[in-house]
Amino acid sequence: MAPLRIAIAGAGVIGRTHIRAALAEPACRLVGIADPDRASLAAAPSAEVPRFADLPAMLDATRPEAVILATPNVLHVPMALACIARSLPVLVEKPIADTVADAAALTDTAARAGVPVLVGHHRRHNPIIARAREIIAGGRLGRVLTATVLCNLLKPDVYFDVVWRRQAGGGPVLINLIHEIDLLRHLLGEIAEVQALTANLARGLAVEDSAAVLLRFAAGTLAAITLTDAAAAPWSWDLAAGENPAFRGAPAVSHMFAGTDASLSLPDLTLWQYPGARGWHAELAQETVAPAPADPYAAQLRHFIAVARGAAAPLVSAADATRTLATTLAVHRAAQDGVRACPD
Template sequence: MTPRIALMGAGLIGREHADLVIAHPTATLAAICDPSPEAEALAARLGVPHWTDYAAMLDAERPDGAIVALPNHLHAPAALACIERGIACLVEKPVADGIAAAARIAEASERTGVPVLVGHHRRHSPDIRAARRTIEAGELGPLVAVNGMTLFDKPDAYFEAEWRRRRGGGVLLINLIHDIDVLRHLVGEIESVRAFTSSARRGFEVEDTASIAIRFVNGVLGTFIISDGAVSPWAWEYTSGQALYHPAQPGPSLFLAGRRASLSVSDLYLWRHAEEGAHWQHPLVREYRGGEISATYVNQLNHFIDVIGRKAEPLISARDGMATLAATLAVERAAHENRTVTLAEMLAAGEVAA
């Protein structure tokens, strides 16, 4: 079967999805739904139908799958429209604009059996895959601590859009959510967070920098620093060489420390003692744990095609995406209210709102 995939939303990431589907040897772009003139021109260039109403498009085109790359507040209604029609969907991150909306997607997907894949693309990246394999193989031993950073410099023009200068439009909900998802994927579920934020560099209402302390359910402790106002090569977008819009700067941006060894990501160097029983007074040896060469977004599309065909369960389900969203919102709340915030608290509040 060659799946016919419809696209909802033709913004920056939506256009990338369109090109990926067009270029894929075993998928077909069925239609594009977006009311903008640019989307109509894109559909004409690609030779596919253009729609302005996604429900009408789904009913008329009956695609096998759909990619939801709409504004965040439209993720839930669009995903639910797909689920109601039995159409598997890939929903760009965040899965929804709030925990209650995410819970509605998760419940509908689980009740009907219609799969939802959330677009946390880093889980499909070769460096994250290799790190996960290394951890699962027990090479690090029990994890002890994790430290990471995302530090880059967004241009002034980026903030000409007013919403990016207001609370909710900053580095936490736009960027940190990717890092939170990777931490959950590699380390485990997050129990609680504490955070500080600053807007000192730009003076906007929204934060430009944050430091986070994390307690994981399995006892691992973590720290993370993020800023969109600092020049550095220490961000997954650079170190992985997998980002669509950023140059490759090979190196590490995440450090995982265990009882037997430690691993840096994205460069995938494992550090361990040469002999059993050695300790901090003995030298370490360095070994490489990478090797896979693949493209993150192509891997994600390949996986989505398998999900459409019911050959694979979503790597990131709607409920999984809801947990990542809850953890990211917990960081925002912890900083705003100057206290420790638990994930149980966030998820319970979302269930009440739903």
């Protein structure tokens, strides 16, 4: 089978990750890169791939079979709609949209057109997460009573040179927590209720730098998340899981799932259980069940190729990503209004 012709819009931080993955993947051919910013285009990893200043010009000239959108959030919906109008399957970065209404409109349009949309919640493609899901869904933990999530890291000062990152919506709730919400939904099911507090103690910017979030899942599980992008701390998936080679790793635990029969920590995939007598006087045995590490962005791309060829349904569909967005926005609402909130 001929390699799938893929085009990429947005050659910024994550766009370059997609470009590197596409250049390394024999099942696709990168036929074009679009970005209006010359510096971004110049920094793109391959000089041979044709470059364009905008998406329509690239689509007209290169006739791709599928498109990856790695552009700013506000462009996700209009650009995805432009691709769907040309019957082109899209991989759109997270969040799917800025609002639930826009996300729902995109979901409907894609469904009516019969064009698949995959949303870039890449962690679901990590074999660590696939294994964790298997363990939890297979009942090894018994009933999952609590989940504890630590997302504590430090974004360098230069990160905040970009204006939108200092303003409401540009903080760790919509940038980082959305990954945690998507992961928790993937592992534990729908979230019924959220409570949250946010603070901007460290930087004093308009946007939050820290949050404490409580979740109740439809299945009854309770979760607590601490989130900050201003702490000299190792406890986060981003630093511990080794997905991004640009981050200095730290061998820390970021997620803990406590069940009636056993408990599981991530990303080390350690299972804790009582081999014999149960209770706090007995010794807990630990077993590590980690799979071989693999790049989730490369796996996501291979999945997208299968989706575009009609050989697989999206692992993160537009409807699914809309639920993740609705829940993340409910966290913001709960923090702002000081109330319990339910996803729309």
